[in-house]
Amino acid sequence: MSEFSRRDFVQFLTGAGLMATKIATLSSMFPMSSCASFKKINKLPFKSLDPIKSDNLETVEGLSYNIMIRWGDVINSQGELYGFNNDYTASVPFNGKMDESILWVNHEYLYPHLFHGRDVAIGGPRSRKEIIKEMKALGGSLLKIKKGKDGLWNVDKNSKYNRRVDGETPMRIVADRKIAGRRIAIGTHGNCAGGVTPWGSFLTCEEGYMIFFTERDRKGKVLQKADFNWEQHISHPSEHYGWVVEVEPLTGKAKKLTGLGRFSHECATCIRDKKGRTVVYTGDDKEGEHIYKFIAEKNDSLEKGELFVADIKKGKWVSLDINKQEVLKKNFKDQTEVLTFCREAAKLLGATPCDRPEDIEINPHNGDVLVTLTNNKRAGNFHGSILKISEKEDFSGMNFEASDFLVGGPETKFACPDNMAFDRNGNLWLCSDISGSDMNKKSKPQYLPFKNNGIFFIPLSGKEAGKVHQVASAPIDAEFTGISFSPDGKSMFCSVQHPGEKSKSVKSLRSHWPEGGKSLPKSALVQFHGPVLDELLGS
Numbered sequence: 001m002s003e004f005s006r007r008d009f010v011q012f013l014t015g016a017g018l019m020a021t022k023i024a025t026l027s028s029m030f031p032m033s034s035c036a037s038f039k040k041i042n043k044l045p046f047k048s049l050d051p052i053k054s055d056n057l058e059t060v061e062g063l064s065y066n067i068m069i070r071w072g073d074v075i076n077s078q079g080e081l082y083g084f085n086n087d088y089t090a091s092v093p094f095n096g097k098m099d100e101s102i103l104w105v106n107h108e109y110l111y112p113h114l115f116h117g118r119d120v121a122i123g124g125p126r127s128r129k130e131i132i133k134e135m136k137a138l139g140g141s142l143l144k145i146k147k148g149k150d151g152l153w154n155v156d157k158n159s160k161y162n163r164r165v166d167g168e169t170p171m172r173i174v175a176d177r178k179i180a181g182r183r184i185a186i187g188t189h190g191n192c193a194g195g196v197t198p199w200g201s202f203l204t205c206e207e208g209y210m211i212f213f214t215e216r217d218r219k220g221k222v223l224q225k226a227d228f229n230w231e232q233h234i235s236h237p238s239e240h241y242g243w244v245v246e247v248e249p250l251t252g253k254a255k256k257l258t259g260l261g262r263f264s265h266e267c268a269t270c271i272r273d274k275k276g277r278t279v280v281y282t283g284d285d286k287e288g289e290h291i292y293k294f295i296a297e298k299n300d301s302l303e304k305g306e307l308f309v310a311d312i313k314k315g316k317w318v319s320l321d322i323n324k325q326e327v328l329k330k331n332f333k334d335q336t337e338v339l340t341f342c343r344e345a346a347k348l349l350g351a352t353p354c355d356r357p358e359d360i361e362i363n364p365h366n367g368d369v370l371v372t373l374t375n376n377k378r379a380g381n382f383h384g385s386i387l388k389i390s391e392k393e394d395f396s397g398m399n400f401e402a403s404d405f406l407v408g409g410p411e412t413k414f415a416c417p418d419n420m421a422f423d424r425n426g427n428l429w430l431c432s433d434i435s436g437s438d439m440n441k442k443s444k445p446q447y448l449p450f451k452n453n454g455i456f457f458i459p460l461s462g463k464e465a466g467k468v469h470q471v472a473s474a475p476i477d478a479e480f481t482g483i484s485f486s487p488d489g490k491s492m493f494c495s496v497q498h499p500g501e502k503s504k505s506v507k508s509l510r511s512h513w514p515e516g517g518k519s520l521p522k523s524a525l526v527q528f529h530g531p532v533l534d535e536l537l538g539s
Contacts, residue, residue, distance in 0.1 A: 038365070038426035040462030044469060045535040051451035052473040053440055055511050057496060059472045062532035067514055068145070068493070069155050070524035075141060076162040083107030083164065084115055084137040086495040086523045088193040088267075088419075089482040091145070092200045092249055094161075098488040099147040102161060102249040104202040105525060106191035106482065107138045109211065111501060112228075114520060119505050123226075128233035135167030135230070138189040140204050142252055153491055153527055163252045165204075167212075171245065171254040174303045176336050180237035185256055187236070188245050192285070193267035193359055193419060193482070198278055199300055202247045203257075205265035207285055209241035218332070218341040239340055244268045244282065246302060257302050260294045261320070261342035266358040273396040278302060281369055283357025287376045289343065290351040291360075291389075293317055295396045307339065310389070312352035312402045320345055355381050358433075361420045365460055367391065370405055372417040374433060382446040383408030383415040386430075406458075406468070413468045415450045419481050423537055424489030428458040430468075431480040431494075436502040439477070453479040455494070457536070472528075475499040475513035475521070490537050492528045499523065 046060040057065060069075070073082045087106040094100035112120045115134065120126060126134075144159035156162070165171075167187035173179055192207035209215075213231060215224040215238045242262040247254045260268065263284040271279050273295075280294040280302065291312075296305040308317035320342070322328040322335045327348045332338045338345045355376035363370055369389040375381055388405035391397050408415045418433035432453045438444040440451060455472040459465050474480055478499040485492055500511030500521035511521040 038461055039538070041425075041427065041459035041465070041536075042463040044464060046469075046471065046532045048469040049454070049471065049473055051449065051454070051470070053451040053476075054473070055476045055499075055513055057472065057475055057513065057526070059528070060470075060532060062530050063471060063528060064530040065472075065526045065528050066152055068153065068525045068527055069143070070514065071137075071522045073157075075143060075155070075157060075164070076160075077158065080162070080164045081137070082141055083139065083166065084110040084523065085497050086141075086525050087191065087481045087497055088204070089484045089493050089495060089525065090194060090196050090202055091484060091486060091493070092196065092202075093487040094144065098486075101145050101153075101487055103143045103145050103155075103493070104194070104204070104247065104249070105141045105143065105495065106194060106204055107140060107166075108191055108497070109189070109208055110134060110137060111498075111503075113506055114500070114503065117506055117520065119507070123229040125232075131230050131233050132168065134228070135187060135189065135234070136164070137166070138191065139164065139166035139169065139187065140191055140202075140247065141165075142247070142249065147486070147491070151491070151529060153486065153493075161250060165245075165247055165252050165254050169252075169254060171256055173240065173243075173256045173258060175258040175339075176334070179258070179336065179340060180239045182237075182240070185236075185240035188241070188254065188256075190241065190264075191245075192265070194244075195268035195270050195280065197246070197270050197302065198272055200249065202249060203268040203270070203280075203302075204245045204247060205268055205282070206241050206243055206245065207264045207266055209264075210238065213238045213241065218337060218344065244280075244302075258336065258339050259302065259305050259307060261292060261307050261339050263289065263342050267360050269360045269362065271362050271395050272299075273394045275299075275394075275396070277396060279395040281360040281362075281371075283354070283360055283371060284343065285356050285358050285374070287356055287378055288353040289357065290346050291354060291357045291371060292342075292346075307342075308398075309346045309349060309351040310400075310402075311350060312354070315392075315400050315402060317398045317400070318349045318351065320349070325349060354387075355379065355384065357387075358417075359419045361422055361428075363388075363460070364422050364426045367395070368405075369400075370420065370428075372420060372430075374416050374418055375408075384417050386417055386420075410449050413450075413470065414454070414456050415447060418479070419483055421483040421485065423485060423492075425537065427460055427536065429483050429492075430456040430458060431483060432456070433479045433481075436477040436498070452476065455480050455483070471532075476511040477501045477503075477521075478511070478513070478523075485537075490534075492533060492537070493525065494528065495523065495525055497523050 091101040190208035195203040243256040355373040386405040419431040
């Protein structure tokens with residue numbers, strides 16, 4: 001898809017002729033503001049950052065941060081620990097209160113040498129005890145948080161609601177039959193982004209699951225050996241991972257939702273259609289993979305429904321229902337097998353390959369579905385883009401138009417778009433994900449202008465609409481992930497993930513963030529605050 005001018009970008013932001021049902025649905029997503037009264041950004045309350053290369057979390061003047069919790073902190077009286085490599089975050093009000101909340105945080109993967117504090121390679125020899133410790137460091141954390149009089153949110157480490165859902169937590173597999181001979185899966189891992197259901201449960205997505213247990217196709221052929229080699233001591237079927245997991249905020253009870261398919265889910269973004277049914281958009285984060293949409297059968301459940309995959313060239317959602325597709329009947333024995341080996345099924349149906357579909361968010365101005373396509377270096381796309389899908393009917397409709405929303409590169413000042421979030425005023429926040437293998441390297445000139453990963457603010461109304469402004473820069477090797485807002489929309493949370501990830505040894509660390517000195521680098525959850533954020537998120 002071709003680049004286009006900022007004027008073209010601004011012209012389609014407001015999306016004339018939208019359905020009233022869409023606007024009503026979007027207003028319910030942003031209860032603190034109405035779609036018609038979003039605050040326009042005519043003048044920025046800050047001066048944008050230039051690209052930075054440092055081992056600090058740098059911010060624009062007037063924007064500060066505090067660390068809420070970091071890897072290894074104790075979260076409850078049972079001695080459970082906050083996990084490694086925090087990622088997606090989301091919060092829901094606690095008992096209807098806007099100053100108290102239950103916060104969910106993903107923990108995606110780890111580096112054994114940084115985790116264990118000794119030089120052991122990924123997949124290297126570890127004891128069974130060490131591997132179980134790794135499993136328990138992934139998955140997710142549920143945290144009770146409360147807003148203080150100073151406006152800062154703090155983790156209540158004495159709360160009975162704090163708990164881990166990790167790589168050893170048993171959970172039900174929601175399916176028509178047993179998968180790999182079982183109805184209970186042990187644990188969740190590779191948790192990247194996620195979503196929040198209309199009824200207030202959390203969705204966490206198993207993206208990089210295949211690096212922990214060997215991945216097979218439906219005929220049993222090995223597709224990818226597990227890098228982490230947990231199988232030297234633990235044996236779980238790979239078919240139990242790669243799903244969307246639904247978690248109850250107050251109990252931690254979890255279940256795997258097979259109806260949304262099995263692949264490298266990056267996110268699971270929910271919206272209701274005009275009949276009240278929940279529609280979930282999700283992408284498969286791998287070069288050449290696809291974008292999906294799930295339409296729930298019932299208004300208050302994701303256990304049953306129909307899965308579709310995008311044919312972007314034709315602008316159509318294609319059903320993955322085995323009873324509607326002869327080619328699926330010929331190649332799969334039942335619907336559960338279709339969902340378990342979703343990538344194979346999607347390709348048989350002619351789904352459009354994409355450049356690493358990652359986060360998906362709904363534009364509150366007009367209902368457009370925005371998809372970050374991070375990059376596809378094999379195809380020569382180094383900087384990535386944000387795709388816009390405009391549904392022609394309802395969110396559950398079968399026809400859409402697709403075009404570029406923003407294209408990464410030196411002109412737009414960002415590369416490798418990953419996580420996104422819309423604030424209460426309908427403005428877009430974006431995190432970049434330039435790989436540590438590519439960042440600040442003369443051998444990778446495509447990425448040199450951008451230096452460290454950053455957070456970018458993109459107003460969608462007012463004179464500044466469509467301009468990209470960097471507001472924060474991550475420490476060495478790190479990326480920002482999981483931007484989210486408190487239930488009242490006035491506070492912003494974000495994860496700082498994998499600082500120092502390219503350290504070859506614990507004796508030669510590339511980063512010492514956040515504790516400094518000679519300390520091991522640690523991922524951490526931060527809250528941003530200050531007059532700049534007050535101005536941007538104010539009414």
